[in-house]
Amino acid sequence: xxxxxxxxxxxxxxxxxxxxxxxxxxxxxxxxxxxxxxxxxxxxxxxxxxxxxxxxxxxxxxxxxxxxxxxxxxxxxxxxxxxxxxxxxxxxxxxxxxxxxxxxxxxxxxxxxxxxxxxxxxxxxxxxxxxxxxxxxxxxxxxxxxxxxxxxxxxxxxxxxxxxxxxxxxxxxxxxxxxxxxxxxxxxxxxxxxxxxxxxxxxxxxxxxxxxxxxxxxxxxxxxxxxxxxxxxxxxxxxxxxxxxxxxxxxxxxxxxxxxxxxxxxxxxxxxxxxxxxxxxxxxxxxxxxxxxxxxxxxxxxxxxxxxxxxxxxxxxxxxxxxxxxxxxxxxxxxxxxxxxxxxxxxxxxxxxxxxxxxxxxxxxxxxxxxxxxxxxxxxxxxxxxxxxxxxxxxxxx
Numbered sequence: 001x002x003x004x005x006x007x008x009x010x011x012x013x014x015x016x017x018x019x020x021x022x023x024x025x026x027x028x029x030x031x032x033x034x035x036x037x038x039x040x041x042x043x044x045x046x047x048x049x050x051x052x053x054x055x056x057x058x059x060x061x062x063x064x065x066x067x068x069x070x071x072x073x074x075x076x077x078x079x080x081x082x083x084x085x086x087x088x089x090x091x092x093x094x095x096x097x098x099x100x101x102x103x104x105x106x107x108x109x110x111x112x113x114x115x116x117x118x119x120x121x122x123x124x125x126x127x128x129x130x131x132x133x134x135x136x137x138x139x140x141x142x143x144x145x146x147x148x149x150x151x152x153x154x155x156x157x158x159x160x161x162x163x164x165x166x167x168x169x170x171x172x173x174x175x176x177x178x179x180x181x182x183x184x185x186x187x188x189x190x191x192x193x194x195x196x197x198x199x200x201x202x203x204x205x206x207x208x209x210x211x212x213x214x215x216x217x218x219x220x221x222x223x224x225x226x227x228x229x230x231x232x233x234x235x236x237x238x239x240x241x242x243x244x245x246x247x248x249x250x251x252x253x254x255x256x257x258x259x260x261x262x263x264x265x266x267x268x269x270x271x272x273x274x275x276x277x278x279x280x281x282x283x284x285x286x287x288x289x290x291x292x293x294x295x296x297x298x299x300x301x302x303x304x305x306x307x308x309x310x311x312x313x314x315x316x317x318x319x320x321x322x323x324x325x326x327x328x329x330x331x332x333x334x335x336x337x338x339x340x341x342x343x344x345x346x347x348x349x350x351x352x353x354x355x356x357x358x359x360x361x362x363x364x365x366x367x368x369x370x371x372x373x374x375x376x377x378x379x380x381x382x383x384x385x386x387x388x389x390x391x392x393x394x395x396x397x398x
Contacts, residue, residue: 010375010392022383030070033308042096043093046095108151114171130170142195161175205262207247215228236273237266260316261315268292269286283327300343320332
């Protein structure tokens with residue numbers, strides 16, 4: 001592994017009772033770093049709502065996902081999760097979450113508060129009622145999934161929230177009335193009270209100084225943000241290393257972990273640069289092309305290398321695991337048939353190749369100890385048929 005990734009390496013000494021001087025096979029099981037994706041189709045699949053042909057494609061996706069990923073984001077968009085007040089889609093979501101958890105995935109819920117895909121029935125309430133209902137929603141959903149989903153985007157795209165004017169919604173109303181910082185502080189305080197163990201994110205597509213300033217104001221107000229979430233939807237072309245470094249440099253000053261929460265790079269025609277809101281680009285078809293797939297693979301590799309080399313980045317989540325979902329874009333790592341594209345293969349070579357500790361055999365010392373150096377993550381040591389799980393989290397000098 002290149003030295004720029006040295007902070008991803010650690011050591012661990014473990015003792016194997018009764019195994020002095022014996023060989024031990026060491027295998028890495030998963031990364032500490034979260035390589036994730038969104039996989040919203042798990043809900044209809046697990047709940048038996050897919051036609052057989054689509055279910056077969058979904059099963060292929062889960063195989064490819066397990067080979068590459070260790071984290072999945074699930075959808076909690078309020079207007080879809082609870083289209084009728086008091087009737088949240090809890091059972092279907094719980095089934096999907098348990099299914100993915102059993103596959104070894106760490107899960108994140110997205111999001112608990114957002115002005116888009118908002119519950120329409122909030123508009124029948126006063127602002128005070130909307131505010132109290134939003135706080136109650138946070139308490140309810142965090143508690144309902146605790147131990148299964150313990151990571152949450154508490155608020156999504158707050159930079160434009162009080163300015164959003166495409167359509168009326170309850171969240172923009174209370175954001176205008178209370179102000180962003182006061183509202184966000186209350187949301188995070190409620191989320192922290194609901195679970196002391198949950199990991200809480202702020203998430204935004206805005207990467208300019210406006211987001212920087214908002215985060216600064218929130219931290220000065222003692223808002224308990226655990227992680228800064230940054231979206232990187234590159235439908236209009238790959239950012240490039242220089243822009244990525246500039247964004248990382250600005251947000252690194254807060255010394256908080258950074259998650260790249262929604263990442264896309266296109267393998268077809270690039271979206272025109274004049275479009276401000278990506279959702280305004282509506283097309284009948286948006287095909288992937290051989291040239292675009294080669295470009296996507298190269299750019300994905302560079303983007304992941306850039307982020308993996310930065311010590312504060314802990315997660316990269318690919319949005320739309322297969323082509324044709326959001327905006328019909330060819331933004332997947334798999335094509336529409338759920339077969340791997342070159343970008344998937346390139347990432348697999350990094351995540352389970354260059355950035356993976358190869359299986360090795362070590363001999364214990366006279367006390368039955370071995371010291372393992374490898375990529376931070378979960379491992380198993382096997383000696384005479386006995387398996388000893390362990391985790392590497394600390395750097396070699398610690």
